[in-house]
Amino acid sequence: MQVRMHRIFDPIPIGRGVRQDDTLSSKLFTYLLEDIMKTVNWSERGVNVNGLYMSHLHFADDLVLVAETAADFQLMLNELHEASGRVGLRMNMAKIKIMTYKLRTPEGRIILCLVVIATAVTAYKNPHYAPGRSVNVHLFEWKWNDIADECERFLGPRGFGGIQISPPNENVVLWTYNRPWWERYQPMSYQLVTRSGDERQFADMVRRCNNAGVRIYVDAVINHMTGEPPENVGTAGNTAVFREWYYPAVPFRSEHFNWPHCVIDGSDYINNAWRVRNCELVGLKDLNQANEHTRNMIVDFMNKLIDLGVAGFRIDAAKHMWPHDLQVIYNRLRNLNTAHGFPANARPYIYQEVIDYGGEAISRDEYTPIGAVTEFKAGMELSNAFRGNNQLRWLSSWGPQWGLLAHSDSLTFIDNHDNERGHGGGGGVLTYKQPRPYKGAIAFLLAHPYGEPQIMSSFAFWDSEIGPPMDHSGNIISPAINSDGTCGNGWVCQHRWRQIFAMVAFRNVAGNTAVNNWWDNGGNQIAFCRGNNAFIAFNNDYWDLNQTLQTCLPAGRYCDVISGEKVGNTCRGKTVTVGNDGRAHINVGANDYDMMLAIHVGPESRL
Structure with a gap:
């Protein structure tokens, strides 16, 4: 030119x-x-x-x-x-x-x-999905061998883009609390040995998932080490001297932690950013990321994972670390490993946990210059809408106009492992325990182009502290795969729900197209197209949605991927006939099992 x-x-x-x-x-x-x-x-x-x-x-x-x-x-x-x-x-x-x-x-x-x-x-905001894929699923507390199997038998064939895994490094073993899920967030060392598996199993999982087209993102706990628990042995057999801030397996000593030692008060979040970033989060020993040795140990840990083929990191408790210290760490990370299919000079995807609903001393905007950020407001607002507390019609402006982060800055989700339990940002979000509105909210999250979406895949719990299904020795019990494709053995596996994996395919078919031809009834019935590739309608009213609407799709017959799968040339759910003008009669009953209908030009829907 x-x-x-x-x-x-x-x-x-x-x-x-x-x-x-x-x-x-x-x-x-x-x-x-x-x-x-x-x-x-x-x-x-x-x-x-x-x-x-x-x-x-x-x-x-x-x-x-x-x-x-x-x-x-x-x-x-x-x-x-x-x-x-x-x-x-x-x-x-x-x-x-x-x-x-x-x-x-x-x-x-x-x-x-x-x-x-x-x-x-x-640089740090590209998840590096394989072409034609999208959506990150959090396989919370899964074993590495089970994740590898799931990549090959389900996630890869279904078009999922990536997996967030639980922290892979050694944590303290807490039998006193019957092995709670949160023991994974109390590191003893950076050795790759946990209940999920050892380093060999981890490397095998990453290799097999990358080969299946599914990327791996590590939940990196680099803000702190343990608290002062009643037990002193880690999943790799290491010990520590808690009251001397001494972790010999790293090694970390007292000079590698923030001083003076203090514990964050609730009021600090409102008016004292220094204490939020330098004091201990719920008594967990707070690392000093400005210390050169501390930085080196963290960078070595993360670089080892990059060498093994991971695509990026969730930075746990990023809000409790100084952005400039994190930036130094990120800039010392190696490029992604080209042997695992990444392009040359690709930087790891970084999404940082910063809980920010407004009115606090620390803002999520302080972290967007150095990476993506978890957008907690998205799940709160969509949960509120699909519970019926806000009309769906207002979602016509969904995105930054709602006070959300810019598209490229945001990792969006309905619930995560913390807030589905009322931890980390509080409750109030929809979870698997409210399946109808929950599936509706996830369907909207995946149908709309805003943000980089993540979905939660849980184990069942009745107590917010309980850990994953385990045997008497504390070994995690693998999910059983039922004849209908759902999970057993105490695993919820939302990613295997038809309504959710169907919307992953919907998003992949929609691609980079924008929202167009928005329609609503002035209340809780909405519909929109994604270019000429896909169409979706929602009904959260107490009466049926019965309308002839513009679907933007080529003329033909389509299978509604929400109400049933397409098998051969047969649809097990509703069928929709689109005319030459792109219009079709759409029916979503107020008492239907699901509140949405979705069709698209992909092979999963077109008859």
Whole structure:
């Protein structure tokens, strides 16, 4: 491509963007660039073109600054650097190029600078799913061997993009509390031995899942170690001297923790960010991530996992660590392992646990410049709507207009392992225990393009402390796979519910299309298309939805993937006939088993 900036200038060749196959980064860059350019004053800098000053151009994720003098260029570059930093962008100095072009007039010369900064914005926000896949499922407390089997027999064939696993490193064993789930969040060392399996089994799981097209994301507990539990042995057999802050298997000593030792008070969350980040979370010994040795141990642990083939990390308790310390750690991580199918120079996907409903001393916005963030508000708002406490029609503006994070910054979910139990952000969200509205909320989460969605896959519990199904020796009992494809042995396995895995396929077929042809009845009946690929309707009213609606789909017969699967050329659920004009009669009864109907052009739906 060649650009001629003025009739008297030589044409200037512009090469291809650095990531032409990335449809997101250029849009994100444009969005952030608009904010940056509002803060700089270049009205009389740049090149005078017919009385107007042109100071910059951008192509994909490259920014071109245009100046007539070196002095103007230097001022513009300095201002760009400062303005970028204020919105969380970092200029990639290694990729700056300065090029001079001789002009045909005696006025001087033009200096061009290509500044590639979009790479820094999105570096840790790409989950690196295999093509045609989406959705991260949290297989909470599953064993590594069982996860590998599930990748090959179900998740891979069904189009799932990735799995969040439970913490893989050694934790304290707490028989006093009958092996609760939260013992996994009290590290004794970074050795890869837990109830889920050892390092060999972990490596085998990652390899097999990557081969099945399913990525692995590690729940990384790097904020703290244990508290002072009544027992002192870890899942790898290591011990610690709790009252001396000594963990020899790492090793960590007292100087590697924050000092003075203090415990976070409830009021600190409102008015004291320093204590939230430097004191102990519920008495768990708080690591000092500014300490060089502490950083090195954490980086070594995470890099080992990258070498084994993981695609990224959930950063547990990120809110309790300083963003600049986390950034140092992230920047020391290796690129993803190309031997596991990742592209060259790919950075790990980072999504940080920051619980922020507003009104606190720490904001989620402090963490978006360095990675994605868990968007707890999404689950709260959708739970509220699908419970009937807010009308579904308002979801027409779903996304940042609801006070949610920007699309590329957000990891969205209805419930997670904490808040389904009333922990970590509190209760109030829908869970597997309210199946009808829960499935409706998840269906909307997956049908709408906003955010990077994650779904929960639980084990059944009646006590918020109880651990996974286990035998008398504390060994985790594997999920049984029933004849209908659901799970037994105490496992809920929401990812195997037809309504949920069908919506994963729906999302994959919808691809990058936008929401269009929104319809609602002014209350709790809504419907929308995803381009010309997919259509979904919801009914949360007390009366039937009976409408002829625009589906945006090609004429033909479709199987509603919510009410039943397509088997051969037969649909076990409702069928929908779309006319030549794209319209179809849609019926979702108020008393139907599910509150939604979904059809799409994929092989799972088209008859």
